Amino acid sequence: MAEEQDRVLVEGARIQRMRLAAALLFGRIDERRTVNDNMRRLMGSLIVAAIVCAGCVGVSYVSKVLADQAAQSSSVGSAPATGRQEAS
Structure with a gap:
């Protein structure tokens, strides 16, 4: 039971470090998610x-x-001849 709590604590610390590193590199989350993502999808569609x-x-x-x-x-092949007929 104690090992499970330790594992959860270590996992939480690891996730927090990843979030802090992402914020340091890329800025705040609201700055990273822009309207351009949806505009790209719209334009592609x-x-x-x-x-x-x-x-x-x-x-x-x-x-x-x-x-x-x-x-x-097919109409050219089945059309009657329209040439001159000689009168008798």
């Missing part, structure tokens, strides 16, 4: 969303162009 949207638009455009070309080539 917007960039990813824009890339996904551009990909969807590109795929849609390419599929429409290919469908138009397929329809055009």
